[in-house]
Amino acid sequence: MTDAGRHPKIKLHTLSEVKEVKGQVGDFTARILKQARYVDESACTACGECAKACPVVRPDEFNLGLSSRKAIYSPFPQAVPSAYVINADECLGHNPSICAKCVDACDKKCINFHMSDEEIYEKVGSIVVATGLSPYDPTEHDEYGYTRFENVLTSLEFERLINAGGPTQGEVLRPTDRKHPKSVGFIQCVGSRSAHKGKEYCSNICCMNTIKSTLMLKEHYPDVDVKVFYIDIRAFGKGFEDLYRRSRRLGVQYIRGLPGSVSETGDRSLSVSVENTMAGKLETHELDMLVLAVGLLPDPGTQRLQEMLGLQLTPDGFYLEAHPKLQPVDAATRGVFFAGCAESPKDIKESVTQASAAAARAIRLMHKGEIAAEPITSMVIEENCKACGKCAEVCPYNAITVDVKKKIPAMVNTAACAGCGTCAAECPFGAIVMNHFTDEQILSQVDALLAENPREKVLAFACNWCSYAGADYAGVSRLQYPPNVRLIRTMCSGRVDEDHIWEGFRKGAPVVLVSGCHIGDCHYIDANHWTEKRVARVWKKMEKLGIRPERLQLEWISAAEGVRFAEVMRSMEKLRQEVTAEEVERTMEILNTKKQ
Amino acid sequence: MSLQSKTSSPGEDVESIPKIGVFVCHCGANIGKVVDCPKVAEAALGLPGVVVSKDIGYACSEPGQQEIKDLIEEYGLERVVVASCSPRLHEPTFRQMLQSAGLNPFLLEMANLREQCSWVHMSEPDAATEKAMDLVKMSVSRARLLWPLVEEVHPLTKRTLVIGGGVAGIQAALDLAENGYEVVLVERKPSIGGTMAQLDKTFPTMDCSI
Numbered sequence: 001m002t003d004a005g006r007h008p009k010i011k012l013h014t015l016s017e018v019k020e021v022k023g024q025v026g027d028f029t030a031r032i033l034k035q036a037r038y039v040d041e042s043a044c045t046a047c048g049e050c051a052k053a054c055p056v057v058r059p060d061e062f063n064l065g066l067s068s069r070k071a072i073y074s075p076f077p078q079a080v081p082s083a084y085v086i087n088a089d090e091c092l093g094h095n096p097s098i099c100a101k102c103v104d105a106c107d108k109k110c111i112n113f114h115m116s117d118e119e120i121y122e123k124v125g126s127i128v129v130a131t132g133l134s135p136y137d138p139t140e141h142d143e144y145g146y147t148r149f150e151n152v153l154t155s156l157e158f159e160r161l162i163n164a165g166g167p168t169q170g171e172v173l174r175p176t177d178r179k180h181p182k183s184v185g186f187i188q189c190v191g192s193r194s195a196h197k198g199k200e201y202c203s204n205i206c207c208m209n210t211i212k213s214t215l216m217l218k219e220h221y222p223d224v225d226v227k228v229f230y231i232d233i234r235a236f237g238k239g240f241e242d243l244y245r246r247s248r249r250l251g252v253q254y255i256r257g258l259p260g261s262v263s264e265t266g267d268r269s270l271s272v273s274v275e276n277t278m279a280g281k282l283e284t285h286e287l288d289m290l291v292l293a294v295g296l297l298p299d300p301g302t303q304r305l306q307e308m309l310g311l312q313l314t315p316d317g318f319y320l321e322a323h324p325k326l327q328p329v330d331a332a333t334r335g336v337f338f339a340g341c342a343e344s345p346k347d348i349k350e351s352v353t354q355a356s357a358a359a360a361r362a363i364r365l366m367h368k369g370e371i372a373a374e375p376i377t378s379m380v381i382e383e384n385c386k387a388c389g390k391c392a393e394v395c396p397y398n399a400i401t402v403d404v405k406k407k408i409p410a411m412v413n414t415a416a417c418a419g420c421g422t423c424a425a426e427c428p429f430g431a432i433v434m435n436h437f438t439d440e441q442i443l444s445q446v447d448a449l450l451a452e453n454p455r456e457k458v459l460a461f462a463c464n465w466c467s468y469a470g471a472d473y474a475g476v477s478r479l480q481y482p483p484n485v486r487l488i489r490t491m492c493s494g495r496v497d498e499d500h501i502w503e504g505f506r507k508g509a510p511v512v513l514v515s516g517c518h519i520g521d522c523h524y525i526d527a528n529h530w531t532e533k534r535v536a537r538v539w540k541k542m543e544k545l546g547i548r549p550e551r552l553q554l555e556w557i558s559a560a561e562g563v564r565f566a567e568v569m570r571s572m573e574k575l576r577q578e579v580t581a582e583e584v585e586r587t588m589e590i591l592n593t594k595k596q
Numbered sequence: 597m598s599l600q601s602k603t604s605s606p607g608e609d610v611e612s613i614p615k616i617g618v619f620v621c622h623c624g625a626n627i628g629k630v631v632d633c634p635k636v637a638e639a640a641l642g643l644p645g646v647v648v649s650k651d652i653g654y655a656c657s658e659p660g661q662q663e664i665k666d667l668i669e670e671y672g673l674e675r676v677v678v679a680s681c682s683p684r685l686h687e688p689t690f691r692q693m694l695q696s697a698g699l700n701p702f703l704l705e706m707a708n709l710r711e712q713c714s715w716v717h718m719s720e721p722d723a724a725t726e727k728a729m730d731l732v733k734m735s736v737s738r739a740r741l742l743w744p745l746v747e748e749v750h751p752l753t754k755r756t757l758v759i760g761g762g763v764a765g766i767q768a769a770l771d772l773a774e775n776g777y778e779v780v781l782v783e784r785k786p787s788i789g790g791t792m793a794q795l796d797k798t799f800p801t802m803d804c805s806i
Contacts, residue, residue: 001766001788001789001793003770004761004766004769004770004773004781004788005788007769007770007773007779009772009773009774009776009777009778009779010769010770010773010778010779010781011778011779011780011781012761012781012783012788013780013781013782013783014761014783014785014786014787014788015783015784015785015786016782016783016784017782017784018757018759018782025752026750026751026752026753027750027751027752027753028753028757030757030780030782032780032782037786062793062794074787075785075786075787076787076789076793078789078793079786079787079789080787080788080789081787085786122755122757122780123753123755124753124755124756124757124780125752125753125754125755125756126755126756126757127756127757127758127759128756128757128758128759128765128768128769128772129759129760130758130759130760130761130762130764130765130768131759131760132760132762132764132765132790132791133791135791156791156794159794159795159796160794162796163794163795163796164796165796166796170796208799208800209799211799212797212798212799212802215802216796216797237800238800239799239800239801240799240800242800243799243800243802299760301784305759323684323685326685337768339764339765339767339768340760340762340763340764340765341762341764341791342760342764347798347799348763348792348795348798349800351762351763351764351767352763352764352767354764355763355764355765355766355767355768355771356767356768356771358764358768359756359767359768359771359772359775360771362756362768362772362777363772363775363777365752366752366754366756366777367754368752369751369752369754370749370750370751370752371749371750371751371752372747372748372749372750373747373748373749373750374747375702375745375746375747375748376745414748415748415750435745436702436742436745438741440741441738441741441742442738444734444737444738444740444741445734445735445737445738447737448730448733448734448736448737448738449730449733449734451733457730464684468682468684469684471711471712472682472684472685472708472711472712474711474716475682475710475711475712475715475716476711476715478715478716478718479716480716480717480718480719481716481717483713483716483717483720483723483724483726483727484723484727486727486730486731486734487708487712488734489683566716
């Protein structure tokens with residue numbers, strides 16, 4: 001920690017949040033909002049005189065409310081930077097008639113109430129997302145009585161209790177009577193591995209964390225009775241099984257079965273009812289203290305950052321890597337990497353390993369000092385351009401300039417163009433060519449798939465980042481769906497032109513699917529908004545022409561939604577079966593006459 | 597605007613259909629067990645422009661790639677269709693292969709016979725084979741219309757933004773910094789350290805975490 005704080009190459013912004021990221025790999029600009037600390041970081045020596053003077057007492061969040069702090073405080077003794085900080089919402093203010101006691105107490109004069117929040121812009125070439133975790137709140141597990149019984153703690157609260165730097169200097173004391181508990185129980189999988197409460201996944205670290213806690217308890221208090229209620233003990237890592245055995249050798253009892261209920265006895269101890277599935281009987285255990293081994297959830301800011309960077313999430317809410325085995329720390333967005341619990345629950349060793357991997361991947365990308373941009377960008381055929389400005393309006397990257405007044409044809413800035421193809425789909429004059437995804441190329445695929453038995457087939461357009469990846473995920477998960485669907489990949493659903501859809505119907509497609517990233521998750525900022533508008537436009541036209549709009553479907557399928565992809569394919573097939581040969585023929589007739 | 601890419605755009609040179617090679621990968625049993633790969637390869641031979649079509653055990657393997665490269669040379673191929681796994685997995689591999697065979701990497705087209713065919717229609721081998729033939733047909737028609745593209749090289753800022761100052765963010769920042777890269781480390785709280793800072797002894801070594 002201190003190494004990172006004093007490293008000349010590391011610029012540290014605390015109390016800061018990334019609010020916006022613009023640009024692309026090699027050339028990102030991040031807007032960072034830095035909250036005022038009201039204490040001069042470089043001058044503060046963390047002497048603590050200010051906090052002594054402060055009259056405001058608040059629960060200390062670092063100790064999870066097991067102790068208190070002042071409105072001016074140091075988060076914890078080893079904090080980096082070591083400067084104190086004022087919580088402005090709690091502080092009474094600097095008007096001398098109100099308070100300002102800290103200002104008087106500070107010899108160094110580092111407290112400055114005139115500091116204000118700052119907006120900082122940083123230019124970077126790559127980004128490592130290491131947003132961490134948030135512990136599961138066990139309130140909904142009411143049977144364990146976390147909110148009703150004071151001697152029921154979460155694993156993190158217990159961690160602070162047994163921590164030498166914690167509120168009790170490492171003495172394990174019952175919150176109700178501040179006495180050493182003679183017996184302590186641990187309940188595993190709280191918020192994990194459950195289809196009903198919390199999450200379905202295994203949180204990875206709780207088994208070993210509990211084993212560690214039992215060892216520490218036994219080390220501090222050899223006579224204490226320790227019981228662990230569990231489903232399975234997952235001690236799969238290097239050296240883990242040894243610790244588990246050591247814990248058992250020291251007399252910790254492992255009881256297979258999760259308690260059904262917990263009640264409080266007269267002396268505020270806890271009575272735990274459990275079905276011991278090894279012994280096959282119902283048991284009641286009296287314990288002085290109970291610890292809930294809570295699972296890990298993604299950080300609450302995950303979704304906001306995901307939208308900002310155009311990333312994808314798994315159904316569990318963690319960031320989705322580009323490939324689970326071959327690119328486990330890469331995001332699908334080039335230049336973005338994952339480290340630690342942002343990607344999935346993991347222990348310290350794994351987090352460190354992944355962080356080093358992410359750093360190495362970032363270095364691999366940056367070391368040349370230049371980057372080859374994919375040439376999948378759009379270009380303008382000047383003679384066809386009427387300078388109407390539509391392309392510039394729809395471009396999510398402002399990569400197109402056009403002078404509508406002076407009728408100067410559109411120009412594409414290829415460095416800024418990310419290649420979604422929305423401009424090409426929206427251009428009413430066919431004046432934009434999307435390299436590698438030209439109209440001709442896409443139409444040739446439509447024609448090829450509908451050349452034989454078109455009525456038997458489902459034509460589906462899928463965007464590279466979400467829906468096509470979702471189809472791949474269905475494959476990796478071996479989810480079976482009807483074999484008559486034919487996918488056409490475009491980089492973005494925004495590329496799917498009205499003409500591509502009409503061509504499908506004209507050539508006898510009974511149904512057409514357009515699929516892309518969920519609104520808000522678009523890999524190209526918000527290009528799929530234009531998809532939505534365009535499809536709605538086609539629906540209206542279909543209605544006018546007497547073609548059932550239901551035959552064109554729009555679905556948002558994320559890269560992690562393999563199950564949903566398979567479901568959509570099944571429903572498309574059902575829809576297809578409802579379309580008669582006469583209906584298809586009539587549509588072909590309508591569209592062919594219209595074309596002439 | 598990359599004008600180079602316009603040089604051989606369709607329409608200008610429409611009479612001469614480029615010479616296309618099709619390579620149908622078995623991926624061991626992953627594709628081969630469900631899809632009749634030799635049949636798919638044979639059917640592709642009848643498509644306009646296809647001058648060679650073969651099934652291959654593992655297209656991505658060194659011998660597999662060598663075989664394709666040899667055939668590119670032997671037949672003077674101008675477009676290559678690889679019918680194998682998802683382009684999201686091996687498109688970079690095969691683009692590199694084309695480049696080393698002297699072809700522009702964007703003259704490659706892939707048909708996804710694994711993730712989107714054999715793996716999702718495991719109990720319907722006939723329908724899967726039929727779909728595979730369709731997917732190859734679609735790829736071949738598209739391949740005919742591909743044109744070479746040239747990558748543009750842009751300058752890159754040798755600097756990394758690390759979002760989150762927990763153990764992972766700190767480690768990534770230190771590794772980058774020690775390698776000489778500038779790092780901007782952003783932490784929401786007043787101190788870095790994250791959850792790790794709240795832990796005392798940590799498994800498996802049972803020592804201090806800070």
